[in-house]
Amino acid sequence: MSASKKTAKTALTVTAAALLPLLAVSPAHADGKDKQPKPPSGMSSVGGRLLSLPGTQVRLGPGAPVLPKELSARSWIVADAESGQVLAAHNAHWKLAPASTLKMLFADTLLPKFPRTQNYTVKPEDLAGVGAGSSLVGIKEKQTYSVHDLWLGVFLRSGNDAVHVLTAMNNGKEQTVRDMQARADELQALDTVVKSPDGYDEPHQVSSAYDLTLIARSGMQNPDFREYAATPRAAFPGELKPGKKRETFEIQNTNRLLTGDLGVPAYQGIAGVKNGNTTHAGATFTGVAERNGRVLLVTVMNPSSKEQHAVYKETARLLDWGFAAAGKVTPVGELVPPRSVRTTPAADSGTDGGSTPAPGENAPAGTDQAAVAQEKSGGAGIALAVAGGMLVLIAGAVFLVNRRWPQAATGRTAPPVDESVNP
Numbered sequence: 001m002s003a004s005k006k007t008a009k010t011a012l013t014v015t016a017a018a019l020l021p022l023l024a025v026s027p028a029h030a031d032g033k034d035k036q037p038k039p040p041s042g043m044s045s046v047g048g049r050l051l052s053l054p055g056t057q058v059r060l061g062p063g064a065p066v067l068p069k070e071l072s073a074r075s076w077i078v079a080d081a082e083s084g085q086v087l088a089a090h091n092a093h094w095k096l097a098p099a100s101t102l103k104m105l106f107a108d109t110l111l112p113k114f115p116r117t118q119n120y121t122v123k124p125e126d127l128a129g130v131g132a133g134s135s136l137v138g139i140k141e142k143q144t145y146s147v148h149d150l151w152l153g154v155f156l157r158s159g160n161d162a163v164h165v166l167t168a169m170n171n172g173k174e175q176t177v178r179d180m181q182a183r184a185d186e187l188q189a190l191d192t193v194v195k196s197p198d199g200y201d202e203p204h205q206v207s208s209a210y211d212l213t214l215i216a217r218s219g220m221q222n223p224d225f226r227e228y229a230a231t232p233r234a235a236f237p238g239e240l241k242p243g244k245k246r247e248t249f250e251i252q253n254t255n256r257l258l259t260g261d262l263g264v265p266a267y268q269g270i271a272g273v274k275n276g277n278t279t280h281a282g283a284t285f286t287g288v289a290e291r292n293g294r295v296l297l298v299t300v301m302n303p304s305s306k307e308q309h310a311v312y313k314e315t316a317r318l319l320d321w322g323f324a325a326a327g328k329v330t331p332v333g334e335l336v337p338p339r340s341v342r343t344t345p346a347a348d349s350g351t352d353g354g355s356t357p358a359p360g361e362n363a364p365a366g367t368d369q370a371a372v373a374q375e376k377s378g379g380a381g382i383a384l385a386v387a388g389g390m391l392v393l394i395a396g397a398v399f400l401v402n403r404r405w406p407q408a409a410t411g412r413t414a415p416p417v418d419e420s421v422n423p
Helices: 003-024 099-113 147-157 160-169 173-186 209-219 223-230 310-325 394-403
Strands: 073-080 085-090 119-121 144-146 233-237 248-252 270-278 282-291 294-303
Touching: 073 209, 073 310, 085 209, 085 310, 099 147, 099 160, 099 173, 099 209, 099 223, 099 270, 099 282, 119 147, 144 147, 147 160, 147 223, 147 233, 147 248, 209 270, 209 282, 209 294, 223 270, 270 310, 282 310, 294 310
Parallel strands: none
Antiparallel strands: 073 085, 073 294, 119 144, 233 248, 270 282, 282 294
């Protein structure tokens, strides 16, 4: 080989070696040609040993459909809200930025503190510090709003201004962050670190698909939480001007699986819960849906697909899969109850609670998980009746959500009242 050819070959080798680190951290896409950032090799085992493992965990039984091919999220989970069984998961305990899905924890923590009829006049300082680019419902200083109005702003418009006002009512950000962290610990949502009540990107603020699902399950036991989460649209107070009647304007829920909007069809049986999107977190979403008496919870975090509104479409695919697979898969874990709830151990739940490794947990031998044509639900319209902002159909589903825990222990203790970003 000539010297010039050797030099050229050496140059190519050096160039390729230099490019390898860049390729390793390049953005991931749904086509699988690029790699996602890797999850930790060992994660929390809350809910079962399999949930601590990186990658997809699913144990298919006879007749069970394989998972949808079009899944690109860094983390996701499918769980039965009644039994708490986790039907399938992917990096369930990976600690990631939660964006506005953290508002579910905010609501679960603060909803019991203030009567919905209580009125509050907004002070200028209440709106200080709302992050640039935040989603807003349109709250004005020196205007009076009911607590009911403020929660509509939180749930429907993901309004950081509404969060800031409720936070001020709760004695400020530091107190609210402490309350939220204590609530997360009580729920055993131990991946969650709270730094901002509204979910706006802050260093070290994280949660996980597992934790967000726990939080949603807890929240859905509160009738006010259920109502707000399932309200597609509502009238919101405008600015009161002297000598004039206060006008209202319509706000619409940013959960597109609930409302059906911008090319995303409403999902049949959807009943909430919360979406989020920030630069750091990407798109996140937790949804609850009911079909034929079964209630499923799905959380999807940070899809890498370039498919428009991928977080909703991947959620819908996982819901479809979950309804089709229920009863045909061996659970890979469970949603644990709050620390204060005493439960009776199940005789044989079929879950791997961390005791027995399951060989081939990702699929039975000979199953091609990538080759599946999922039957879609159609999702043409919302199958929940909402009258006067009140959820009707989900009332039955909520009984199922509560039924996992002994009746004597289902009551939750409201946090003590301190007397002293974007969708």
